[in-house]
Amino acid sequence: MRLYEYEGKNIFSRYDIPVPKGSVASSVEEVVKKISEIGLPAVLKAQVLVGGRGKAGGIKLVRNIEEAKHVSEHLFKTGVKGVPVKKILVEEAVNIIKEYYISLTIDRSLRKYVYLVSSEGGVDIEEIAASKPEAIHKIYIDPLVGLRDYHLRRVAESLNLDPENSKKIQIIAKGLYKIMTDYDADLVEINPLALTDKGLIALDSKITIDDNALFRHKDLEESLSADPREFTEEEVIAKKHGFSYVSLEGDIGIIGNGAGLTMATLDLVAHFGGKPANFLDIGGGASAERVKAALSLLLRDKRIKAVFINVYGGITRCDEVARGIISALEETGIRKPLVVRLVGTREEEGRKILEEAGINYFINDDEAAEHVVELVKNL
Amino acid sequence: MAIIVDRNTRVVVQGITGKEGSFHTEAMLRYGTKIVAGVTPGKEGMKVAGIPVYNTVAKAVRNHPEINTSIIFVPAPFAPDAVYEAIDAGIKVIVVITEGIPVHDEIKMINYARSKGVIVVGPNCPGVISPGERVKVGIMPERSFGPGNIGVVSRSGTLTYEISEALLKTGFGHSTVIGIGGDPVTGLDFIDVVEMFFKDPETKGIVVIGEIGGDAEERLADHIKKTGLRKPIIAFIAGKTAPPGKRMGHAGAIITMGMGSAESKIKAFESIGIPVASTPMQIADLAKKYFSDK
Numbered sequence: 001m002r003l004y005e006y007e008g009k010n011i012f013s014r015y016d017i018p019v020p021k022g023s024v025a026s027s028v029e030e031v032v033k034k035i036s037e038i039g040l041p042a043v044l045k046a047q048v049l050v051g052g053r054g055k056a057g058g059i060k061l062v063r064n065i066e067e068a069k070h071v072s073e074h075l076f077k078t079g080v081k082g083v084p085v086k087k088i089l090v091e092e093a094v095n096i097i098k099e100y101y102i103s104l105t106i107d108r109s110l111r112k113y114v115y116l117v118s119s120e121g122g123v124d125i126e127e128i129a130a131s132k133p134e135a136i137h138k139i140y141i142d143p144l145v146g147l148r149d150y151h152l153r154r155v156a157e158s159l160n161l162d163p164e165n166s167k168k169i170q171i172i173a174k175g176l177y178k179i180m181t182d183y184d185a186d187l188v189e190i191n192p193l194a195l196t197d198k199g200l201i202a203l204d205s206k207i208t209i210d211d212n213a214l215f216r217h218k219d220l221e222e223s224l225s226a227d228p229r230e231f232t233e234e235e236v237i238a239k240k241h242g243f244s245y246v247s248l249e250g251d252i253g254i255i256g257n258g259a260g261l262t263m264a265t266l267d268l269v270a271h272f273g274g275k276p277a278n279f280l281d282i283g284g285g286a287s288a289e290r291v292k293a294a295l296s297l298l299l300r301d302k303r304i305k306a307v308f309i310n311v312y313g314g315i316t317r318c319d320e321v322a323r324g325i326i327s328a329l330e331e332t333g334i335r336k337p338l339v340v341r342l343v344g345t346r347e348e349e350g351r352k353i354l355e356e357a358g359i360n361y362f363i364n365d366d367e368a369a370e371h372v373v374e375l376v377k378n379l
Numbered sequence: 380m381a382i383i384v385d386r387n388t389r390v391v392v393q394g395i396t397g398k399e400g401s402f403h404t405e406a407m408l409r410y411g412t413k414i415v416a417g418v419t420p421g422k423e424g425m426k427v428a429g430i431p432v433y434n435t436v437a438k439a440v441r442n443h444p445e446i447n448t449s450i451i452f453v454p455a456p457f458a459p460d461a462v463y464e465a466i467d468a469g470i471k472v473i474v475v476i477t478e479g480i481p482v483h484d485e486i487k488m489i490n491y492a493r494s495k496g497v498i499v500v501g502p503n504c505p506g507v508i509s510p511g512e513r514v515k516v517g518i519m520p521e522r523s524f525g526p527g528n529i530g531v532v533s534r535s536g537t538l539t540y541e542i543s544e545a546l547l548k549t550g551f552g553h554s555t556v557i558g559i560g561g562d563p564v565t566g567l568d569f570i571d572v573v574e575m576f577f578k579d580p581e582t583k584g585i586v587v588i589g590e591i592g593g594d595a596e597e598r599l600a601d602h603i604k605k606t607g608l609r610k611p612i613i614a615f616i617a618g619k620t621a622p623p624g625k626r627m628g629h630a631g632a633i634i635t636m637g638m639g640s641a642e643s644k645i646k647a648f649e650s651i652g653i654p655v656a657s658t659p660m661q662i663a664d665l666a667k668k669y670f671s672d673k
Contacts, residue, residue, distance in 0.1 A: 007402055018492055018502050050626075091653070106486060106594075107594060108563045108593045108594075108595075108631070109488045109568065109593060109594055109598055111489050111490055112486065113486075126636055126637035129636065129637055130637065136450055143483070143486045143487045144490050144491060145489060156438075181483065184482075185485055186482055194673075210482050210483065212455065212481045212630060212632070213483065214569065215456060215482035216481075218455075219672075226495055244626075244627075246621075246622075246625045246626075248620070248622065256537075257537055258535060258536045258537025258538060258628075259535060259561055259590075259627055259628025259632055260533070260534065260535020260536065260537060260538030260539070260561070260588070260590055260617045260628075260629070261535065261536075261537040261538040261541060261617075263590060263617035263618040263620075263621060263628070264538055264541075264615070264617040264626060264629070264658075264659050266618075266621070267617065267619040267620050267658075268658055268659075269620075270619065270620045271657060271658055274627060275384075276620055279625075279628065281619070281628040284536065284537075300586075312537045312541045313520070314505075314518070314519060314520040314536070314537060314540050315518060316537075317506040321450065342524070344540075345520060364660065365541075365658075365659070365660065366658055
């Protein structure tokens with residue numbers, strides 16, 4: 001779960017991380033009111049969770065009220081990169097002397113927390129990593145040891161700051177660690193961390209919460225169900241039914257069981273020249289009910305021309321899958337070419353159910369994938 | 380011999396009275412696994428499939444000192460506790476089936492386990508099976524596996540069954556098949572397991588099944604570049620069509636910060652002479668080519 005910039009900055013303030021003076025507005029009138037409190041010039045920042053927000057026109061400096069009205073009206077009306085804008089963060093403009101980068105995340109392979117620190121802030125960390133990897137300093141924290149003062153001194157040392165800002169960066173880094181552990185975050189990022197005439201200030205915030213830990217953050221869980229944020233409507237439906245779904249660009253609907261097999265199924269379709277429309281993993285031991293919900297979702301999706309179901313039954317039973325397929329067809333009344341590959345637990349029973357309904361099935365998944373791609377080509 | 384689990388494996392099932400725990404206890408017993416005790420707090424005195432249930436792992440171990448392995452079916456919020464309890468009771472192999480454990484808990488419990496010399500398989504994994512020894516500590520279906528000389532290590536479940544069965548049908552059985560788990564952080568990584576297979580005299584060839592996210596595959600490639608390819612390895616990588624920034628089912632299957640693409644992993648493997656199959660079924664062809672004289 002990603003937090004909005006303003007949510008992250010509210011958290012920053014509570015953890016002694018300086019942020020620009022500002023607050024969030026939901027209408028043009030509110031924007032004007034906030035500016036009268038903060039003063040001009042001001043920065044208007046669309047609160048959307050898309051990459052490249054600044055380049056897409058989601059961040060604007062305004063010098064007078066007319067301009068502020070015009071910009072906020074436009075943002076509320078048109079959104080950013082197709083994502084509607086519900087809130088705009090109104091902030092004081094600051095004088096930037098230099099931009100730094102700092103984040104705390106988890107190094108998966110080393111199983112440690114790691115600070116990533118760089119004097120080359122303001123651009124994406126991916127860009128720094130690609131163009132100048134030596135400019136990123138990494139300070140690791142063993143989770144059994146926890147954060148110690150020497151970690152903080154090493155963070156400060158890597159940025160060559162003057163003594164006063166060295167102290168400040170240590171307070172900021174300590175705040176990041178506390179946020180990371182208090183909120184079960186898997187990333188807490190400040191980019192840019194700006195050196196201004198008023199000292200170090202976090203000009204942006206990026207916090208992502210570990211979805212697996214939401215059960216101990218009920219307030220976040222509730223806020224996510226009220227506003228699904230980066231998740232699409234289909235992804236929300238999928239979550240409700242206990243399967244995972246990701247929307248893609250193509251026209252062949254995919255259902256698989258198990259994340260690895262489902263990914264491999266997408267790749268297989270692409271391998272034969274087809275374009276998968278989605279990733280949909282029904283998970284282990286799926287009931288007929290869950291299969292029905294999954295297939296119905298794809299049948300109702302107008303982009304999808306044919307559906308390829310690839311199931312290897314372990315805990316999942318082929319007869320349950322077959323029953324789910326039949327009831328999705330009955331319930332939606334929508335007919336699209338279906339290619340089913342079904343092997344494993346109770347495959348005979350499953351195939352019998354499909355045969356009786358006149359649905360073809362395959363045993364070899366290469367053949368099945370090739371077939372569905374041909375089908376769609378000839379539609 | 381096989382790795383991690385063999386005929387000397389004696390198992391305690393943590394979370395034995397739950398739906399999954401009891402179902403898979405019966406399936407493991409049918410396969411031949413020696414399960415000697417179960418643990419569910421508050422259920423001491425019960426029996427599941429004839430196996431006595433205890434309130435604590437410590438008591439299970441006291442009454443059955445032969446226990447050397449645990450399998451955990453405990454729900455995610457309580458699973459870290461179960462892992463610490465098993466470690467502190469002196470168990471040396473812990474298989475964590477549970478999906479959805481918070482990553483902060485995972486890094487702590489895995490570091491603790493490793494500091495005590497304990498092997499954690501998982502979390503969020505199908506477990507381990509050594510068909511020649513008739514032992515599985517996991518949830519995989521029997522039909523995909525048979526005795527032989529190929530070691531399989533994977534980040535996924537069903538895809539592993541699929542590829543293992545394709546190998547079996549081509550005449551290649553398995554020494555041990557292990558799913559290390561689909562979470563961002565796992566107890567064992569590819570380097571750990573491939574090293575075990577290199578040392579296992581029964582294993583003649585190795586299949587590595589990777590997927591997008593993280594750099595476990597790239598690290599394995601680096602490791603082999605430095606230490607040498609001591610047995611033939613073939614591989615498959617899932618997720619070539621996955622877009623960046625999206626979690627593909629597994630918590631760990633996500634391309635972030637420019638890292639973890641299938642392309643990078645395939646390149647890393649091919650650069651050190653590990654062939655990568657372009658479809659799961661093609662693994663069988665690669666096996667014929669690379670493992671046949673073994």
